Amino acid sequence: MSTMAFLKRSPWILHYDASSCNGCDIEVLACLTPLYDVERFGIINTGNPKHADILMITGGINELNRAVVRNLYEQMPEPKVVVAIGICAATGGIFRECYNIAGGVDKVIPVDVYVPGCAARPEMIIDGVVAALSILEEKRAKMTGAAQIKDDARHAAGEST
Amino acid sequence: MPERIVVPFGPQHPVLPEPIHLDLVLEDETVVEAIPSIGYIHRGLERLIEKREFTEYVYVAERICGICSFMHALCYSQGIEEIMKIEVPDRARYLRTIWSECSRLHSHLLWLGLFADGMGFENLFMRSWQLRESVLDVLEDTTGGRVIQGTCKIGGVRRDIGAEKLAEMHRALDPFEEQCRNLGDVFLNDETVKYRLQDLGVISKDEAYALGAAGPTARGSGVAIDHRETGYAAYGDLGFKPVVETAGDCYARCAVRVKEVYASIDLIRRAISEMPEGPLDVKVKGAPDGEYFSRVEQPRGEVVHYLRGNGTKHLARARIRTSTLANIPPLVKMLPGAQLADVPVVVLSIDPCISCTER
Amino acid sequence: MGIFQMTKTVLRNLAGGPATRQYPAVPARTGPLTRGHVVFDPATCRSCSLCSKRCPCEAIRLDKEAKVWEIDRMRCIACGDCVEGCPFGSLTMEPEYFAPVVEHVVERYTITYVKPEKPAKKPVDESAGA
Amino acid sequence: MTVNEEQTTIGVALEDLMREVEGLQTGGYRLVQIGCTDIGGAYEVNYSFDKGYQFRNLRLTVGPETEVPSISGIYWGAFVYENEMHDLFGIPVAGINIDFKGTFIKTAEKYPFSVTRRGGDRCRNA
C-alpha cells in the first residue's frame, strides 16, 4: 500500500440536511460557489455516499431521518469522517427541546468534527473540513495498518499449514 | 408497452438540498405517478412556545427557515404587535422593509442558482450565488448575520442602519441591478434554459387558485396574490404592484422570480431614499391576549402565523403555515407527465422550503 | 443570440480573474456588527444571571454558589441577546468565529469578581438598542 | 399596527361545515390553511379562506375523538392540512383524497399536540 496521502488532497463530501433550518445548509452550498470555492482544496460535493469521504450533516436527528443518516453513513466506504455543521447537528441547538428532536448527530453515528455556529459560516465550514482532513488521514493510516496486520496474519497462517 | 420503473427519489438527493422524498413511478422516463412524502425535518418547534417567552420566541421564529428567516421574525412580530396593539415606529417599518427585500433578493438569487443547478447549468448556478454573496455582505454589515439576521423584534428592530451605510447601499444598487439583469437575461432568454422550462409543469390560473397556490407559484399562473399589497411594514407607503406571469409553466415561475429581483431592488432603492428618521422600537409591556392570523409575503409566498395569547408570557398557540405547504398540492399535480430529468426542475419551481413546511 | 446568453459572463469571468476570497490565506471578511462568538470577562461579572435567563437556547449557565459561568458553544446561536442584556458589560460579541472542535466540551469560567460592600443592581432595559 | 386587513371568524357546527365550505368555494374564496388549537379538552379547528385579502375563518369546535369530514372533495389541496391535523393532533379525518395514514409528518411521539396527552413533559431533551 502506498503511503502517499492523496486522501487529504481530494476529500469528496456528501452533504445531508438532517433537520436543519436551511441556514447551515445553504452555507455549505455557498462554500462551493465562486467566493469560497472549496474546489481549491479538491473538495467536490458528490451527492453520492458511495463516492464520499466526508459526510457533512446539518441539523439534528429526528424520528424519520435517524435511519437515513445511518444508512448514508454505512454506505460510505472507509476511511470516512463525519462533520456536524452548526449547533443543531452538534446538540440539537435551539430545537434541542422540541419533541421531535433527539439531539445531535452523534446520537446516531460517530461525529469527528463539530463546527459551531448558527448558522455556521462558510469559513467555519472550511475550517471544519480542514480539521476533518487530518482525522481522515489518521483513519486511513489505521485502515492500511489493519489491512497489513491482516495480511501478515494470513501469510503466517499460510506458512504454518 | 413501456414498463413501470419505481425509483425512490430522495430524501438524500444531490439536486434537492433538502430532504423530500418522492415515490417516482416512471414509464421509460416519463413520470406517471409521484407521491411526495415529507417529515424528515419536522422538529416540532410550534410547541417551543411552551418553553420560550413570547419575546424570546422571535429567535425560534427566525430559525423556522434559514432562508426567509427575517420574514418569519417579521410575521411573528407583526402578529404579536397586532394582538397587543403596538404601533411600530416609522423608521423601524422602513428598516424592516429593506431587510425583507434583501432577504427576498438573497432567497431568489439562491433559488435561481439551485434552479440552474437543477437544470444542470453549473455556471449559472455559480453566477447566481456569486451575486447573492453581495446581498449577504450587506446583510452581514447591517445585521451581523449572513443568513440569520436577528434584528427583528417585537415593537421594532434591534439595529439601525447608519446614513453612511444607507448611502453606500444606495450607490451599490445600480451596478448590482445591472449584474442581476445580465443574470436575468440568461434565465429569460437562453434557448437551452427555455427548452428546459417552457411548457413544463403547467398549472392554469383557475387550477392554481383552486389548489391554494401561494407566492410566485400562483403569480406564475396569473393569480395576482401578493401580500405586500396589503401594505404591512412600509409597503403601504412605497406602493407596490405584484409581478404576474400568465403561462403557468416553470418558465413563468422563473420569470416571476427574476422580475421580483428587479422589483426588490427598486423597493430597496425607494425605501432608502424615503427613509424617515426616528426611534427604532417601542417598549413592549404586558403580554399578548387575543389571537391573530398574521400574514406576510415571503419569497416563496404567503406565510401565515396564527398566534394566540392568553395573557401570560407564554403564548397558548403558535401555528405556522408556510407557503411551501400550500404549494405541495400544485406540485403533486405538476409532476405527472414530466420527464425524470424535469423532476428536480418541477420540484424546485415551487421553491420548496421544507424546513419551513415541516417546522 | 439566444443560445449563448451566458457568453458575456464567461468572458468577463475569464478576463476579470476569479472572485474567490482566498479564505485560509486571507482572513475571513467580517463587518463591525458581525456576530462571531461571545466573550466573557470573569473579572466584571456580578453573577446577576440575566444572561442565562435571557439566552433563548439555554447555552449559558451560571452557578452563583460555585461562582462558575459556563457557555456551551454548541448551543449558542450568537444572537447577542446576552450581550445586550448584560448590565455590567461583562459580555462582548467578537466578530471572529469560534473554531471547530473535535470534542463537545462546555467552556467554564470561574468568576473572579469580588463583591464590593453594596451590591449594585440596576434595572435592566430590555429594549436597549444596539 | 401596520397591517390593514379584515379578519372575520365565524363559528360553525360540524354538520354545517361542508355546506359552509362549499358556500365559500362558490363565493370564490381560496383555502389558506386549516389549523387546530388545543383549547383544553377540545380542539378548535380553523378553516381559513381568503378572497382579495379578505380573510374569513370558519371555526369548528370538536371533541378529542370526534371524526371530522374532509373538505378535500371541495378544495383538492386540503389534504396537506388534514393529514397534518391527523398526524399532530390525532383528529380523525374522514375521506381525505390523498390519505397518508399517519405518515405525513412522522413524529417520535404520536399525536404530539393531542389534548388527551396533556400533562407530563413531552420534550425529550429538556
Place this chain on the structure above:
Amino acid sequence: MNWLIGAVLFLILAPIAGGLIAGIDRKITARMQGRVGPPLLQPFYDVGKLFEKERAVVTTAQNFYVLAYLIFIALSGALFFAGGDLLLIVFAFTLAHVFLVLGAYAVHSPYSHIGAERELIQVMAYEPMIILAAVGFYMVSGSFYVTEIAATTVPAILYLPGVFLGFAVILTIKLRKSPFDISTSHHAHQEIVKGITTEFSGSTLAQVEIAHWYENVFLLGFVFLFFAWNPVIGVVAVAITYLAEIFVDNVTARARWQAALKSGWLATLLGIANLAILSYMMLGGA
C-alpha cells in the same frame, strides 16, 4: 514495428495526458465560473485517493465489467494509435461501453440502472456519427487505416466540414459535457445522482476515471485526424475544439435524453449530407 510503438506510447502516455487535460479542463471551467478552481494535478489526486479507499461493492461482478471497460477502451485507443482499421476501433470502442453499461446493470440499483439506460441512449446517439466519420475519412483518403489517413496530404477538414461539425456535437456527448452529460456528469448535481457510476466506488471508480482519460485522448486523436495533413494546425485545432467544448459546457443547461438522441442523429444527417455532396463531387470529377 511503428504500430507497436504507437500503441505502447498510447498506453503509457494517455493516462498522463488525459489526466492533465482533465486538470486543465477543470481549471478553465473554474475560471469561466469566476472561481480559482482545483490544482492542475487534481485529477491525479482524485484517482490516487480512490485507490486508497476501501473496496466496497454492491456485487463483485461490477468490478469485472468495469475492468473490461478500462481494458477495451485502452485497447481501442491503442489500436487507434497503432494505426489500425478505424471501423474496428469504433466497434471495439462500442464494446467497451457496453461493458460499462453492463457493469451498471449488474448492480441491482435504480439509479445505476437508469444511468445505464441513458448511457445506451447516448451510445445510440453517437454511434452513427462515429461510423460516418470513419467513412468520411475513407472517402478522403481511400483507406480505413489510421496510418494511411494520418499520412494523407489532403486537408480532410476541407472536404469534411459537415462531418467535423457533426463529430463536434457527439464529442460533447462523449466528453460528458453539458448539454449532453445525461448518463453521468462531472458536475456534482444530477437528477439521477451519479447515474451510471452511482454504485462504483474506490478503485472501481478510479478505473472508470482512467478509462475516461484514455477515451478523451483517443477522441482528441480522432479530432486530430481531420487536420492531420499539418500537425501544427492539427494540435491547435484539437486545442481549440476542446476549448470550445468547455465553453459550451459552461453556457448551456443539461438537455433531456430526447434532445441528446435527436442532436446526435441530426449531426449524423449533417455528416451524411456532407458525404453525399462529396461523393457527388467525386463522381462528377471522376
Place this chain on the structure above:
Amino acid sequence: MQTLLFLIVFPILVACLLLFVKRTTIRYAVVALSALAIGGASIYLLMRYAFEGAVYFAAPSGAIDLAMVAIEMGLALFIIYMGAKFRNYLAILLAVIQAALVVYLEMTFSGSLHAANNLFIDQFSIIMALIIGLIGSLIAVYAVRYMETYHHHHPEVRDRQTFFFFVTFVFLAAMFGLVFSNNLMWLFFFWEITTISSFLLIGYSETEEATKNAFRALVMNLLGGVAFVVAIVLLAATEPTSGGIDLARVLASPDAAVVLIPVVLIGFAGITKAALMPFSSWLLGAMVAPTPVSALLHSSTMVKAGVYILVRFSPVFAGTFAGFSIGLVGGVTFLVASAIAISRSDAKSVLAYSTIANLGLIAACAGVGTYMLVWAAILLIVFHAVAKALLFLGTGVIEQRTGSRNIEDMEGLIVRMPKMAVMMFIGIAGMFLAPFGMLISKWAAIEAFVQVPFGLIFIAILAYGSAVTVFFWAKWMGKLVTVTQNTERVEKGFFEESWAPLYIITGLVIAAVFLFPVISSMLIEPYVLAIYGVTAHLADANVAIMLLMMALLLILPVSFLLFKRTARHLPAYMGGRPATPDLHFAGSLGLTREAQTRNYYLTEYFGEAKLFRPGAAVCIVLILVSWILAGVAL
C-alpha cells in the same frame, strides 16, 4: 451425389418413422440418432466437396418431375380444403392461381422444362447444408424434450407430437432439397414444401390465433410462390431452347436484362419468405408456435431459404437499379425492424424483429450484389443462424423454467439460471458485439458499401441501424446480468438431455468467431471467386486483432477471482432511504414499495404503431420500383 440424395431422402424416411413413435424416450433416441446421421452427412459433404467448386449432378428426372407436380397439386387441394375449412378465401385464390400456373407451365413448356443437371453443390450450398444439418437437427433434438414439457404446461393443446416431428423432418428435407436443386422446378417444389410445413407448424396449437397467424404466413408465402411460378413461366418462355429453368444457366445468362424480370420476381418470392417488410408480420405471427418452431424458422430453415435465393441470384442483381431497389427494401427493413425491436419486451418478439432486421441486411447486401457484399451476406447468414438458434432455444428453456418470456422477467437470470444466462449472454454478444460474427459481417458490409455508387444510403442505414441494434441488445444483456438478491435458483429440473444441443450451439457461436477466417477462406472466398472472379477477405492484421480480443474476453472472467477477497458489500443507493436487499423501501403514504428497475422501450419514438406503416409503405414502393426498373431495363 449419394450424400445429397441421402440428405434429402433420409429426413423424409425419419419423418415417416416418427409418425409411429409415440414414446418420448424412443423418439428422443430416433431423433438424436438421425440428427447425428444428418449432421455427420453434412460434415462429410463439407470434407468431400469443399475444395471442388460447383459440382453438378444429372439426377434422374421424368418420374420425379411428375411426382412433384402431383404432390404440388395435392398440396394445392389441401390448401383449398384448409382455406374452405377456416374461411380463408385469399389462400384458396392464391393456391388456385398457383396450381393453374403450374399446370399451364407443364402443358405449354413441357419440352423446355428439363435442366441439364437437377442437383448441384457448391461452397454456398455446403454452408447452407451445414446450417440446416447441424443447427436444424440440433433444434429437432432439443424439440423432443421441449415438446414433452410444452404439453405438460399446455394441457389444452391437442398432443400431436408425432405429426409435429414428421413435419419438422420433412421441413429439413425440403431445405436440403432447396439448396441442392439446380432445376428451378425442383427448387420451386421444395420451396412450396417449406411454405406448407411452416403453415402446419405455426398452426400446431390449433388455437384461433395460431390458425390465423398460420394462414397469414401461408398467404404471404403463397404470394411469393405465385411470383416464383410466374418467373419460371417467363424464363421458360424467353429461353425455351436453352433450358430456362437451369439455375446455373440463368445465372450465367449473357442477356442479363432478359433474365432480370424473372429474377426480380424470384427476388420478390425471397422477400416474402425472408419476411422483409411489408411481409414481416407473418414471422411475428409465427411466434405463437412452440419455441423450437421459431428457432427453426429463424435460424436454419424458412427465412434462410428466402435469403438463400436472394444471395444465389445476387450476381444478376449486381449493378442493376432493380437490384439496388431490392437492396433498399432490405436496408429499410433492417433499419425499421431494428428500431421497432427497441419497443418490444417479449423476448421472442425482439428476436423476431432482430431476425427480420438481419435478413433485411442480408437482402441489402444481396440486392446490391458486389463481390464483397455477397461475401458479407454469406457471413451474415452463418453467424445469424448459430446465434439466433441459441437465443431461441435459450428463450424456450427460460420460458419453461420461469414461466415467462418477457425480458423484464429475465432480470437476475445470472443468479437464477447461471448456465442459461451465460449462454444467452454469448448468444446476444454474438448478435452485436465485436469480435463476434454479426459485427464482423456488418463491418465488412460497411467497407463494401463504401465502394458502391450510392452506397452512402446503405452506410447511413447501417450506421443508424447498428446503433439502434446496440441499444436493444445491450439492455437485454443488462437484464440478464443484473445480480438480484434473495432470488431462488431455478435452473435444475429442466431435462438434462436438452442442455446438450444448447451447449453445442453455444460452442458453435464461439467456434464461429475463431473459425471464421477458415470458413471465409475455405468456403466463402472460393465461392465468391468462382462467381465474380475476385474475392474479398479481411486483412490479416485485423483477424489477429479480432482473435486477440476474443481471447481477452475469455480470459477476463478469471479476474473475478481477484475481487472476491476483500470487498465489503454495501446495499444499493436508494436516496438514503433504508431498503431491504431486494430493494423494498418504505414509500410514501405508508406503503412499502419495491424499487423496480425496468428497461426503456421508448415506445413513443420507436413503437410498432409509429414505424411499421411508414416502413412497410416505403418497402412496397421500393418493390414496385424494382419491378418497373427491371421492366425498363428490358
